[in-house]
Amino acid sequence: MEALKRIESCFVVLPEENIDTDQIIPAQFLTTTSREGLGQHAFHHWRYDENGQPKPDFPFNQAENTHCQVLVAGHNFGCGSSREHAPWALLDMGLKAVISSEIADIFRNNSLKNGLLAIVVPESLHRQLLQASERKIIIDLENQQLTFAGQHHAFEVDGFARHCMLNGLDPLGFLLEQQPAIDAYENTHG
């Protein structure tokens, strides 16, 4: 994955609560055997009408949002299935970070493994972000700090995931280095 240290970008707001992975990438697009090219299908049912035409009121169809690298979403983003196609699709749209007041476990794990920074913020900050008129944000992963409306806010991220993201490392490499410990476990546990 690509190294990620700092993001300075506009952000897109999807205020709906409980946006599930079926909305992020509907199941009809899961027959692919590749990770590539899913961005065009992201939020398909919300983004296109039944004739495949873009819905003008959907934020990702609006010109000022198409180059934003950050999504601020309603509470409990990414609930539902384990499909890693969800973060693949968001990354392929050009997103680098997702912010919410709660992010579902499997989606968050999958995102961090692919270089999509999933950040949980307190409800008060979340509300400010959802209601912001000036949608600009700076996310500094190295210092675990985001800057919004002139204010700095610390955020939490798993230390190992942060290390991998800052250095563009795939966690599989670390796991493979643990082979002696895995061999030892198998020898004692049958």
Add this chain to the structure above:
Amino acid sequence: MPKSLFDKVWEAHEVLPQSPDHPGILYIDLHLIHEVTSPQAFTVLRERGLKVRRPDRTLATMDHSTPTLPPDASGQRPYVSEAARRQVEQLQKNCAEFGIELHDYQSPHRGIVHVMAPEMGAVQPGMTVVCGDSHTSTHGAFGALAFGIGTSEVGHVLASQCLLQNKPKSMLVEVKGTPGPGTGAKDIILAIIGQIGIHGGTGHVIEYRGEAISALSMEGRMTLCNMSIEAGARAGMVAPDEKTLAWLKGRPRAPQGADWEAACQRWLALASDPGATFDTVVEVDVEGLKPQITWGTHPGMEGNIDLTLPADDNPDTRKALQYMGEQPGEAMLGRKVDVVFVGSCTNARLSDLREAAAILRGRKIAAHVRMLVVPGSEQVRQQAEAEGLHQIFTEAGAQWREPGCSMCIAMNGDRAGPGELAVSTSNRNFEGRQGQGSRTVLASPATAAASAVRGAIADPREFL
């Protein structure tokens, strides 16, 4: 210090404990594979020149993209697209190349991964079980720690038989009371999700306990644990008991002879110690519980079958009511139904089909209703056909299909149309889950069958 079931299983699988530098390394006993979430993981293995570390701990089937209609006269299966066919063929190729046991079309064990693996006795108490599928939580019914993973992690387990995991928090859900007539495991889990909410379990592994849980069959416990993810939990678990042992005995992969006796002792000792503590404790009272249904666009938007739709006083309720074509203050009972689906990893086991058949026996479904009954596995199909259940379904006017996920995820062409209302025994009523623009009401097999007969949402107690 007293330990919970979850603590015991977790600790027995720690290859390395969590440290400030890295997450814990957890050993995986059983890795289940299907066609949708595995191809990109095999690509990583090929790119890096890696092998599957333990093909003997890996078990594959195909279920999501597979048609539920039979092959034509020339043997061609009616895939929804070339992409779906290629995805299934890719799984066949990957399993052959990496030496993984695949239950292909000709296997008597093929089926939905969460139905066929327990049937084979592959899932046993105290195991760690993962699959690239969030409903892997199903297998917690056996006292296994079972959870869904992403495709990157599928690659990790294929290559190392391990996962990088920090230990989740623990939650005890104590289920008290005796549910009312016409209800089962599906009604209990919907009520639990309704109470704790669809993110009530986030970050947790749930242990279900209490008289209503002990009273459930193993199939019911699978239904219960299956929907743990719908409460946001990684996993749900039930302590092994005599029912667990009776269900496992004699299954193809279960221990035999002296090994069986030793395994039983080990398994029964897994139950949480008296005094074991949990990060979160929730009590759910199901005394006299009525049949449950969902009304909205996630499983937590649910209530008694005779519910009145809520006021649209917040944006999410308003959006859900609008999507579902509903008005505040109206009843769900009596709403016209277009499609009924009995199937999925939640409710496609033999007991579920019997429950639906008991209502459909000697009755016809309403003329305007399209009903699909999709068995969870080849084993379920064969047993149901041996009992003549398929005839009850077809004589009632329903379609009897081949095993697979079918209309639960609507990947294979089985779907509801825009605006159609489907009563479904599956697990997710998200917008568009069963087809773009389709509307889903989650319910038990009994409620689904009763609604098919009535042609409208119906109370199964009127058919008992």
